[in-house]
Amino acid sequence: MSATAKDGVKDGPKDSARAIVDRFMTGIPHLAALGVHFHAAGPDWAELRMPYAPRMVAYPETGVVASGAIFTLMDTAAGLAVLLARGRAENHATLDLRCDYLRPAGAGRVLIGRAECYRMTRLVAFVRGVAHDGEAERPVANIAATFMFTDQAS
């Protein structure tokens, strides 16, 4: 749940980035309940990990992960990428998020969600990302999202 998770910080966020990660990821009830953890981060991107658990299953017969759980992983990764790109843990809201489910997420695998904030205007941030279950070149999902900064007059 924190930036000191044992996977470590691959790209060494600076102290301010670490503070952003801690504030965004720590003590969030739904992330703790579902099991979404910090994995790695950079100046405008974030990676989160979601280990497989029975609570996130869509069909018990196959064990495939529910699309809603993948959506939650990616919404969270995208939101964190925006905060890192902004360099401030200020308020924002998801305006929209599209998720393409490219193939089923395998039962028992750890899902990694990576999102990158590739463009920011005064009020809106644009984010893209992928989720994969071990092979980054074979993603299980692709997302495009926009966020609005809600702490500024519009």
Place this chain on the structure above:
Amino acid sequence: MTAPLPPYAEFLGLRAEGGLVVMPYAERLLGAPGRLHGGVVAGLLEIAANLAAEAACADEKARVKPINVTVDYYRGGAMADTYAEARVLRAGRRVMNIHAEAWQSKRSKPIAAATVNLLIVRERAPAETPAETPEAP
């Protein structure tokens, strides 16, 4: 809608009631302080869409697979019960186009809406019909 809900829906605490899907408020659904996590609202909308698709398959046993979903967020979800309703806009043999909305205190003030495209995998293949929908990937 008598079949048991998926484990993920149970985890969210969802109940199917009279054509609606209800998500009673619970602390574990919170994201930012005092607000439902956006992913929870998306999960509710997707489950509502899946149930509507299964209902539209009538007696035929079918499994739905998500192709994609787009969620538009209109306002933050408060610490309150949330409701969702999904409408099948087009029910093809292989693909269904669905619109779902979620609201809290007032049906007329939705907190989010989703466009959901589902692949329909029917367990007993009927006589082949001509292609009527674009093939899903």
